[in-house]
Amino acid sequence: xxxxARESPILSQQLLLxxxxxxxxxxLQIAREAERGALNGSADLxxxxxxxxxALRLLxxxxxxxxxxxxxxxxAPESVSVASILYDTGQQxxxxxxxxxxxxxxxxxxxxxPILANRQGLxxxxxxxxxxxxxxxxAQDGSQLKLQLATHRSRYGIVAGLYADTRQLTxxxxxxxxxxxxxxxxxxxxxxxxxxxxxxxADTILQAMHxxxxxxxxxxxxxxxxxxxxSPQIQLV
Amino acid sequence: MAEILLVEPDRRLASTYAKAxxxxxxxxxxxxxxQTAIMAADAVLPxxxxxxxxxxxxxxxxxxxxxxxxxxxxxVPIIIQSQVPPAEFSDNWQLLQDELGVQxxxxxxxxxxxxxxxxxxxxxxxxx
Numbered sequence: 036x037x038x039x040a041r042e043s044p045i046l047s048q049q050l051l052l053x054x055x056x057x058x059x060x061x062x063l064q065i066a067r068e069a070e071r072g073a074l075n076g077s078a079d080l081x082x083x084x085x086x087x088x089x090a091l092r093l094l095x096x097x098x099x100x101x102x103x104x105x106x107x108x109x110x111a112p113e114s115v116s117v118a119s120i121l122y123d124t125g126q127q128x129x130x131x132x133x134x135x136x137x138x139x140x141x142x143x144x145x146x147x148x149p150i151l152a153n154r155q156g157l158x159x160x161x162x163x164x165x166x167x168x169x170x171x172x173x174a175q176d177g178s179q180l181k182l183q184l185a186t187h188r189s190r191y192g193i194v195a196g197l198y199a200d201t202r203q204l205t206x207x208x209x210x211x212x213x214x215x216x217x218x219x220x221x222x223x224x225x226x227x228x229x230x231x232x233x234x235x236x237a238d239t240i241l242q243a244m245h246x247x248x249x250x251x252x253x254x255x256x257x258x259x260x261x262x263x264x265x266s267p268q269i270q271l272v
Numbered sequence: 273m274a275e276i277l278l279v280e281p282d283r284r285l286a287s288t289y290a291k292a293x294x295x296x297x298x299x300x301x302x303x304x305x306x307q308t309a310i311m312a313a314d315a316v317l318p319x320x321x322x323x324x325x326x327x328x329x330x331x332x333x334x335x336x337x338x339x340x341x342x343x344x345x346x347x348v349p350i351i352i353q354s355q356v357p358p359a360e361f362s363d364n365w366q367l368l369q370d371e372l373g374v375q376x377x378x379x380x381x382x383x384x385x386x387x388x389x390x391x392x393x394x395x396x397x398x399x400x
Contacts, residue, residue, distance in 0.1 A: 059355065059381055060282060067288045070385045075295045082284060135283050174281035174304045174328045203329075220356065221326050228281035228326045 049217040050235055054097050056220060057232035060170075061090035085134045089166060092127075093233060096163040100240040103156055110156060110244055114149040114266040117195050121184045124161040128169060132182065137169045142185040142253070150193055150263040153244055157195075157263075160240040164248070164259055165197050167233025174228045175201055185253045189262065196251050196260015201226075204257040206250050213238070234259070274396035277318035278302040279309045279335065281327050289322070292385045293392065304328075306335035313339065318348060320396050322388075324380070325354040336372045346373065349395040353378040353388065 064086045072078020103110055125141050132139040165182065172180055178201040186195045203225040215222035216235060223231040238248040241261050251260045276298050280286035286302040293300045303312045306327050313321070321339070325332035332352065339345050350373060358377050361368065368374040375395050378388065 056355075060285070063381055064282070064284050064288065067285065067292075067385055071288055071292045071295075074292065074385060082288075086284065170282070171328070173283040176305050176307050176329065224331075225329050228324070228328050 047239075050097075050232070050239060053216060053222075053230040053232040053235055054093060056230035057093060058090055060229060061086045061093075065090075082134065085130050089131060089170075092162065092166060093236070096159045096233075096236050096240065099155070099159050100236055100243060103153075103240060103243040107243070110153045112151045112153055115152055115154045115157070117147050117150050117186050117193055117263060118143040120154065120158050120161065121186060121195060124158060124165060125184050127158075127162050128165045131166055132169050135169050135173055135180075137172055137180045137182055139165075139169075140181065140183045142183050145187070147186060147188070147193055149266040151266040152246070152263055156240055156244045157246075157261075160237040160244075160246075160248075160261070161195065161197070163233045163240065164237035167227065167229075167231060167237070168197055168199065168259070170229065170233075171227035171231075172199060172201065175203065175226070178203075183253065183256060183258075185256075185258075187253055189251075192262040192264045194251050194253075194260050194262050196253070196258045198251075198253040198256035198258030198260075200256055202257060204250055204259060209248070209250055209259070273297045273299060274319040274392070275316055276300045276392065276396075277309060277313055277316060277321045279304075279306070279321065279323045279327070279332065281305065281324060289385075289388070292389065296389050296392070298392065298396075306330035306332065306338070309335055310338055313345060317344075320392060321348060321350045322392070323350055323352050323354075325352060325356050333372075336368075336374070340372055349373075349375045351376045351378060351388075351391055351395065353380050353383060355380050 065083050068078050068083050125139055168182055172178055183198045185198055208225050212223040241248050246261045248261055251258050276293055278289055278300055281304045290300040290302045301312050301316045303309045323332045352374055358379050376391050
């Protein structure tokens with residue numbers, strides 16, 4: 036049975052508004068690059084393709100989030116490897132990262148048993164988050180253009196997330212951003228120049244899965260991630 | 273040919289604008305933030321600034337106040353080209369124009385490269 040729309044943050048108008056604002060950027064990039072091609076005879080088709088893919092990915096993740104919120108039965112948790120999810124996330128983000136000059140690294144040092152989560156939902160959340168951070172990093176002062184997909188153990192469970200050397204990723208930034216989402220066109224002003232839709236889509240997909248997007252540290256890096264629980268069945272085996 | 277400082281936070285968009293301006297014969301320095309824009313202005317002495325208002329940490333308006341506080345840069349023409357619709361600035365247009373010396377306000381989603389190039393042409397000094 037579908038949930039009441041009022042209970043589902045993913046269905047909120049502010050998220051839709053945020054996604055609509057965010058989509059203007061790739062559409063603008065495509066329009067201007069195509070116009071440049073017409074003017075100068077040299078449009079970069081690779082940029083146009085990557086940019087269209089960014090827009091499609093944002094829409095796909097938003098639609099997936101809405102579906103998950105409406106049909107929780109699709110959220111059946113399964114035993115999945117967090118390393119393989121991070122690897123696949125990296126694969127999906129690779130082209131985007133290259134087009135923004137961001138170096139993407141995978142850090143899954145250590146042995147992590149399977150975790151219990153809905154694979155499709157978790158991956159969509161991490162990809163959405165990663166795409167938003169890749170686009171945001173080059174606009175920040177002084178941050179290195181490196182993003183790490185990483186996992187580590189904490190006392191709460193296994194944390195999977197994306198990390199950079201930017202100090203702007205704080206609990207306060209995230210808390211204020213969530214509060215400002217309705218009122219500001221740039222709610223995460225210390226992190227990104229956009230509406231931050233990718234981050235809020237990730238936030239709401241995770242909420243639909245009863246997980247939380249939270250700030251986290253990984254060695255000396257700052258990031259956003261979620262805490263996952265180990266799969267008890269596999270542990271018994 | 274003019275020396276243009278392009279303050280544009282999106283790297284891909286900055287690249288497209290820079291290439292179009294360069295093809296029109298201008299020299300372009302593209303920077304993503306208000307802080308780097310001040311440093312770049314000091315280094316390149318721009319003839320014109322193209323500015324997005326939605327920047328990370330410090331907004332384009334903060335940049336404008338800082339930029340105009342230096343005597344050397346008070347006469348440099350500034351074109352705002354922003355994702356922020358001009359209707360949101362209609363009450364403050366007088367302030368932007370009179371106090372901060374903004375020459376034009378272009379709404380980015382509705383501004384073609386051709387229009388931007390025409391505006392740049394209009395506001396850049398002719399060098400002999």
